[in-house]
Amino acid sequence: MTNPLLKVDNVGIHFGGLKAVSGFDITLNEGELVGLIGPNGAGKTTSFNMLTGVYKPTEGTIIFDGKATKNLLPHQVTKLGISRTFQNIRLFKELSVLDNVKVANHSLAKHSMFSAIFRLPSFFVGEEKMTEESIAFLKIFGLDQYKDELSKNLPYGMQRRLEIARALAAGPKLLLLDEPAAGMNPQETRELMDLISLVRKKFNLTILLIEHDMALVMGICERIYVLDHGQLIASGTPEEVQNDPKVIQAYLGEEVEDSC
């Protein structure tokens, strides 16, 4: 058996007395597309923040690609190959669309600060390469004709796509998508699903996504984990999860015993 790409073992975090997530165990194999679902406030985004180093888990271990990431800072985790999008869009608003992607491409470029200040040939070569690569990412997402637009001026759906393009430009092995389809109409969601499948094949990615749109989750995810109140309550294929009584209970509530 090959080693899993990501192994999260019994991870938990508490803020003061509040246990936000506990006993979080997930395993991702290379090339999988896995969903993470759960009602609001279940701890999905908190789990993402722990995986990317934004929060430091108070217990448990996270092994990514054979390395423990628990004590790393977010930018170090990104360099290992995990990149993400955000639930509430966090683009660099005052930067152009192209520059947003170039920022993420930053850690893959080599030219030094010295070469930048003195405008040495390596600077021009390095910047040229960054621009070309970034435009290639924008093309995939159909954003290349807007490259000089400020990112805050893009319509909502495009901002969402730009976030994914930006995350890809950081050169990840594992892509974490936090509600990529939030606020999109069914047409846009369908296009997004195709796009996710496309980039997954093209870049040989492993993807973990949080989503509330069940059509999307059930449509493209191979496996699903369900969180509720900070704990994993179910996992398995979409069919298994859909029929799991605990999941139904978490989403729809229990039937009240007829007492009268």
Place this chain on the structure above:
Amino acid sequence: MKKSKVFWVYIIVALIGYGIINVLINNGTLDLYYSNLIITIMINIILAVSLHLIIGITGQFSIGHAGFLAVGAYVSAICTMYFNLPFVIALVVGAIVAGFMGLLIGIPTLRLRGDYLAIATLGFSEIIRIFFLNWDYVGGASGMQVTQMTTWTYAFFCTLATIIVILNFTNSRHGRACIAVREDEIAADSMGINTTYYKVVAFVIGAFFAGLAGGLFSHNFYVILPVQFGFLKSFDILIYVVLGGLGSMTGAIFAAILLTVVSLYLQDFPETRMIIYSLVLIIVMLYRPSGLMGTKEITDLFKFKKRSKGGNVND
């Protein structure tokens, strides 16, 4: 390459400007009063541009810039007056020591954000001032005698170097990383940018050039006093950056020129000077809250394409 051509055009224009003013000073058209004003403007431009890198580009609200100015001023004055080093070396030493102070101060304080960082940097600049106030070696409160050495040539080339270095830094992947830190620190971190590193780098470069300005400053006025480097000086520099428009280098330069001239002419009305000065600031902030230039650069006017912000003057 086309990009570097535009860059050289700007350099040549600047050098022609330098030549003209040099001739005017040498043949006496611009007397000592005006040449002094021009040198003061140049020093203020260096200060404004160096603080622009810290506040406008990297988004770190530092109000202790006069501290670095003081370090550069005193260190370079010590070099020329006590060790008889050439002025150029004194300028460089002053700048390096100020940059090193930036590193020392930056590493602990840049963990702080917003108001907390502002208070911490203000505190550090006061410590520096009080250190010089109590150091008898440099004359303490009565100040230190310094020979006048700053000329238009020194002032011009130091300013040009400052602008080129900060512009080139801004328009590279490193400068973009700094802008990303300003725009959204968490997102920048998640995109693989070492935010602490870039904050400290911007701080050190800013402090370095403030130190350079300090060297020019101390050798321009025959005497330096600790009281010249109080927090009011820090606010003066801050005002250049904010009035010019956060994120706009040309804005900071314009504001530095404008306010230096305005405050000079207002010296004829000592009773009302600060009132008028403050009113100018209030009016600008009311009608143009984003500063004179907003986030645009003056060079954007020569282009028909939309530009990203942050100082893309030469690309």
